[in-house]
Amino acid sequence: MITIRTRYYRIDPKVPNLTHIQEAAEILRKGGVVAFPTETVYGLGADGLNPEAVAKIFKAKGRPADNPLIMHVAQQKEIDLLAREIPPLAERMMELFWPGPLTLILPKSRCVPDIVTAGLDTVAVRMPAHPIALAFLKAARVPVAAPSANLSGRPSPTIGTHVLKDLAGKIDAVVDGGKTSVGLESTVLDLTSDPPVILRPGGVTLEQLQEVLGQVVLDPAIRGEYLIDGLVPRAPGMKYAHYAPRAKVFLVEGEPWQVALKMKELVEQHKAEGKRVGIICTEEMLFLCREMVPQPDHYETLGPGEDLGEVASRLYSALRNCDRYHLDVVFAQTFPENGIGVAIMNRLRKAASHRVIKA
Incomplete structure (x- = not known):
């Protein structure tokens, strides 16, 4: 396996180093793959109009080819190149929520390669609200296809x-702009x-x-309301398992004191089996679990349970x-x-x- 020399650029978002941004953009324009920060998560970008460059994203991530990508732009006028039709509703959404954490699904134009859309006749587009992302996209001078x-x-x-x-060792460069906000x-x-459908919940809420x-529909897959094996993904992240550590994760559902008692029982059971056990919880739940015997390994x-933005x-x-x-x-x-609790629970x-234990 060939190892790529990955260049690393550390950039202060308050005072962006334009020289480094230009260097990273030049790498992308020449067909390279560059990771860059957005307000949501870090994206892995390539020239969205260059199918060979986009293919490198899938190879580096080990991403299934039927999982479409999002096109990122620095200016709203770039959408004219990517979508064959921009309805007034889309223009309204751009006016209110761009730049920001909202991706719009529109009818795609012929210039968008099929590899970007996984063969769908629609394209996903967004304008991120991050100073480094916007500077990088402007310097790239091409729409940038990027998953996480x-x-x-x-x-x-x-x-x-x-x-x-x-x-x-798998990509050409990383632009490090610190911690993302959303x-x-x-x-x-x-x-x-019609009506519009949320295919993935995120930083802009229902x-x-x-x-x-007015009327907006949540796709049933968001809450796991039907089995999604065999579906053609209509947006990134719909079909495949995501966000998982190597450990097996279980959700524990119920009132806080019930959850704490159930977690105590579960920790005791799995520790007795010789397993290393962890708990992910709010500060309030941590207080309830402090007297747990035995204690989990980690x-x-x-953060505080009432601050779902911090939790996210x-x-x-x-x-x-x-x-x-x-x-x-x-x-x-x-x-x-x-x-944003809808998005948090979707990721969890x-x-x-979808393993849930009722407390």
């Missing part, structure tokens, strides 16, 4: 070192359906979209740390499904392969 910058199926990266852990991928909204659009706290921003790092501590099994509490269900 991790090995396929693993937790998405929210810091540059996550990218290096997964992809050093911490979960963008919301994917299909505007080719409630925010309903305020503008806790990952997600910490989630992927917590899942990645399960591998760092060599855990065999992990128990995670569940969260209310309102606001996928990380747990």
Whole structure:
């Protein structure tokens, strides 16, 4: 296997080094693959109009070829190149939510390679709200196809070192702009359906979209309401297991005190079997679990339970740390499904392969 020399650029988002950004953009324009920060997670970018460059993304990630990618742009006018039709509703969404964590599904133009859309007749597009991402996209001067910058199926990266852990030696460059702010991928909204359908929940919530659009539908796959094996993915992340550490993850559902008691029982059972056990929980749940005997091998706290934005921003790092501590099994509490809680639970269900224990 050929190892690529991965260049590393550390850039301060408050004072971006334009020379480094230009160098990274030049690598991409020449057919290379470059990881870059967005406000959601780190993306793994290639020239979206160059099928050979896009193929390198799939190879580096080990990503299935039937999983479509998102096209990233720096300016709204670039959408004219990618979509054969831009309905007034799409223009309204761009006006209100771009730049930001909202991806729109539109009818694709002929210039978008099939490898980007997995052969679908639609294309996913977004404009990220991150100063380094926007500067990089402007310098690239091409639409950039980019999924998350991790090995396929693993937790998405929210810091540059996550990218290096997964992809050093497999990609051409990493632009490290520090920690991402949202911490979960963008919301994917299909505007080719009537009413519009959320295919993936993310940083823009159902409630925010309903305020503008009125009726908006959540795709049943988001809550695992039907088996999705054999489906053709309509957006990134719909079909395959994602976000999972090597440990087996279980969700524990119920009232807080019930969850704490159930976790105590589960930790005792698995420790007796010689397994290394972890818990992912809020600060409040950690307080309830302090007297647990025996104690788990590791806790990952997600911040206060009432701050779901903080929970979202910490989630992927917590899942990645399960591998760092060599855990065999992990128990995670569940969260209310309102606001960004819908996206949090979507990611947790996928990380747990829909394994839920009722407390």
